[in-house]
Amino acid sequence: MSANSGDVEIHSVPKPPSPSNGVKLNKYSCFLTQDKRRGGAQAMLHAVGVTPEDLDKPQIGISPVWWEGNPCNNHLLDLARKVKEGCTQEGLVGLTFSTIGVSDGITMGTDGMRYSLPSRDLIADSIETVVMAQHYDGNISIPGCDKNMPGCVIAACRHNRPTVIVYGGTIQPGVRQVDCPSLGHKKGDNMNIADAFESYGAFAVGKITEEQRLDVVRHSCPGPGACGGMFTANTMSSVLEVLGLSLPYSASIPATYAEKAQECVKAAKYLKRLLELDLKPKDILTRNSFLNAITIVNVIGGSTNAVLHLLAMARAADVDLTIDDFQKVADRTPYLADLKPSGKYVMEDLHKVGGIPALLKYLLNHTDLIDGTQMTVTGKTLAENLEDVPELQFADQDVVRPLSNPIKATGHLMILRGNLAPDTAVAKITGKEGLRFEGIAKCFDSIPPFFTALEKGEITAGMAIIFRYQGPKGGPGMPETAALMGAGLGGKTALITDGRFSGASRGFIIGHVVPEAFVGGPIALVEDGDKIIIDAEKRSIDWLVDEEEQKRRRERWVQREYREKRGVLYRYARDVAPANVGAYCD
Incomplete structure (x- = not known):
């Protein structure tokens, strides 16, 4: 029982594997430490406290995505110290190095958001660089915010050394200190970062006062951990657990629970077993493990950003996965978890009813949606990990609905095509916003004029x-936005962009439009007053302008220059692939 868990039973991290019985560890780092010509390397390792006895031990890179300026990440160095403690206990040499992070919550609605998606590649590049340059035998990554998780996975596929990923954990919900009757909220109600995102829209149209807005801003994030709803961070942590790259319960254990620190200490024992088995990320990641992950994203109502990240991760793992696979899985997968932003609950609530393992056990026992034969970092299959897990119970909880009463009979992720998005767009249709939208275009080439x-x-x-010119090249970096729901417009307007929308967004929202405006996609030619029809049943997004008029507009359209002339964003815009293949840039 966690000290933070109240009177609800919390399932702890599973027991580590049995002793190795003398199985010889694979060694990648020996050329650095045992080749006498590498005396300089040995001397430098001695200088940082590595003893002569340590030179025979596997060297493990520990890579927290740590920085102080964000609750998702500011505790990760403390967790890394727990991982290092576990390495010492297991006879491994843990060597900690850090990498960069960007806070989507802080950069939302600003030019800084353009750096968010590129940070995924910087994280991957930096972990790959250190692990390969230092010839570490394995790596334990500790991600927190949205782009951290896919960045760590892409790095793991590139260096392909035994790897365990420990999610930094979800934040616990904040508590309102002020009544807000206009939005149906009262003092004592829970809230989260999505409320903070939407508070500006509500304030801008006069639905809430400055006092009520400041109450949300000051109390929605009470401490460490990633955004608490089923936004992008918790979506991707769930993906990592289902892919088999993190330990059972890693996705849902809150950052401040004692179980999270225990998980960090135990991670080294699992990594040691991976070294013994020579079990590497590309041995674990298969097409079926990715299909399992897409399934769980639909079951939990996860972020559309998962489409972008899973495509990029699969490419890094040399796994054949296309954007159309998402629609095929969604068509056969029910949406069951009533989690924010569209539902009532947060990730901590899912943990209290059994987390991702309980959900997987339920699906494995009652459907053919999950392939339980897939290998994981425990050295066991997904099904073997679930053998002792209690199945979900429905009599005393409604965080997850039974298969007989889904929120939606099919998944909420939808791949659209039409003359506005010939090469696809991604929608998040929960059913609560309706299945069809018909409206008149109002165009913005940048975000500030919208506000x-x-x-x-x-x-x-x-x-x-x-919202256009927000794509991978045009943004550059596919910046996100979220404001319509707070203004009371979420069910009455649609948002269409070649960029991304926050995982905390809800309503009739269409993102990742391809081709993007920067390369002359149809979205660049739309004018105010044009009629747009979105039909979820037909999975179509149509722009009701005849072909002759489209041709005239195309002839007038002028290709823009890159917004940036040098630096990270220039390189990203120059090299990045379209969103419908993952917006990778290697």
Whole structure:
């Protein structure tokens, strides 16, 4: 029982594997430490406290995505110290190095958000660089925020050394200190970062006061951990657990629970077993493990960003996965978990009813949606990991619904095509926003004018808000936005963008439009007043402008120059692939 868990039973991290019985560890680092010509390497290792006896031990890179400026990441160095403690106990030499992070929550709605998706590649590049340059035998990564998880996975596939990924954990919900009757909230209600995102929209249109807005801003994030709903971070932590790259319960254990520190200490024992088995990331990641992951994203109502990240991760793992696989899985997968942003609950609530393992056990026992034969970092298959896990019970919880009463009979992720998005767009359709939208386009080529228009009351019901030049090349970096729901427009307007929307977004929202505006996609040619129809049943997104008019507009369209002329964003814009293949840039 965790000291933080109240009177609810919390399932702890599983017991580590049995002793190795003398199985010889694979060694990648020996050329650095045992080749006498490498005396300089040995001297430098001695200088940082590695003893002569340590030179025969496997060297493990420990890579927390640590920095102080974000609750998702500011505790990760403390968790890394727990991982290092576990390495020492297991006779491994743990060597900690850090990498960069970007806070989506802090950069939302600013030019800084353009750096968020590129940070995924910087994380991957930096972990790959250190592990390969230092010839570490394995790696334990500790990610926190949205792009951290796929960055760590892409790195693991590139260096392909035995790897365990420990998610830094979800935040616990904040508590309202002020009544907010206009939005149906009262003092004592739980809230989270999505409320903070939406508070500006609500304030801008006069639905809440400055006092009520500040209450949300000051109390929605009470401490360490990633955003608490089923936003991108918790979506991707769930993906990692189902892919088999993290330990059971890693996805749902809150950052401040004692179990999270225990998981960090135990990770080294599992990594040691991976070394003994020579079990590497590319041995674990298969097409079926990715299909399992897509299934769980649909079951839990996860972020559309999962599409982008899973495609990039699969490519790094040399696994054949296309954007159409997401629709095929969604068509056969029910949406069961009533989690924010569309539902009532947060990740901590899912943990209290058994976490991802209980959900997997239920699906494995009652459907053919999950392939339990897939290998994991425990050295066992997914099904073997679940043998002692209690199955979900429905009599005393409604965080997850039974198969007989889904929130939606099929998945919420939807791949759209049409003359506005010939090469696909990604929608998040939960059923609560309806299945069809017909409206008039209101176009923005950058985000600041949108907020001005919102404040002036120029965004009205029946509009299809077009955010363009926000794609991988045009942004560059596919910046996110989230504001319509707070303004009370989520069910009355649609948001269409070649960029991304926050995992905390809800309503009729269409992102990842390909081709993007920067390369001359149809979204670049839309004008205010054009009619747009989104049909979820047909999976279509149509722009009702005849071909002759489209041709005239295309002839007038002028290719823009890259917004940046040098640096990270220039390189990203120059090299990045389209969103429908994962926006990779290697």
